[in-house]
Structures are given as structure tokens and as C-alpha cells.
Amino acid sequence: MNVQLSGEAERDLLNGVAFYDGGDRHAGDHFLESLTTDLRSLSFLGGVHAMRHGYHCMSASRFPFAIYYAVESGSILVIAILDERRDPGWIANRLQLG
Known part of the structure; x- marks a missing residue:
């Protein structure tokens, strides 16, 4: 199946990279590589x-x-890529808007 990311999911992915880059440049790269493998x-x-x-x-x-x-x-549409440590209510609201 074909995997596509919504605009929001792309922003989520980039925000995750930026978050992990804040502490260590290699952590952001590792995050992106790992999530790309998961998405594939x-x-x-x-x-x-x-x-x-x-x-x-x-x-x-x-x-x-x-x-x-x-x-x-027959395609996969990725709606969001969210930090599971967030408040569950925030996640639910985000997904309702997405």
C-alpha cells in the first residue's frame, strides 16, 4: 500500500526532529531515520x-x-505523528481537528 503523510503529519515529524535536535544534533537525525522506517x-x-x-x-x-x-x-493516510507523553485530552482534541 502507498503511504502518504498529511500536511499536519509532516509538520509533526519536523517538530519532533526540532525537539530532539534541541539537545543533540544526532538525536534529531536518529528520530527522523527511525520514524521514516516506521512509516515505511x-x-x-x-x-x-x-x-x-x-x-x-x-x-x-x-x-x-x-x-x-x-x-x-488501498492507501495509508498518516493523519498525525504525536508524542505519547502529551495529555490524552490534547491528543484527542488534536485528532478531532486534524
Whole structure:
């Protein structure tokens, strides 16, 4: 399946890189590489993850982030990539807006 990121998900990814770059340049690079691998895995794992807040949700393999996505017409649309340490209410509100 084809994996596409929404504009919001792209911003989430870049914000995560910026956050991890704040402490160590290599941490941001590692975050991006790790999340890119996770996103690629959705091409064959898409749709198998439990639903949360109305979307499929896959936890990132190495960082405390969750990838929220929808399966639409044989494609994966990534809605958001969010820090799982955030307040659950904030996450729910963000996904309702997204």
C-alpha cells in the first residue's frame, strides 16, 4: 500500500526532529531515520493496528511517539505523528481537528 503523510503529519515529524535536535544534533537525525522506517512499515502493516480516537494507531519503535493513520482506498493516510507523553485530552482534541 502507498503511504502518504498529511500536511499536519509532516509538520509533526519536523517538530519532533526540532525537539530532539534541541539537545543533540544526532538525536534529531536518529528520530527522523527511525520514524521514516516506521512509516515505511505501514505499507505492509497498514490496518492491523488497534483503533484509537477513530484512527489506527501504531507506536513508534524507538521513540515515545504514535502514528495515527487511516486506510483509504488501498492507501495509508498518516493523519498525525504525536508524542505519547502529551495529555490524552490534547491528543484527542488534536485528532478531532486534524
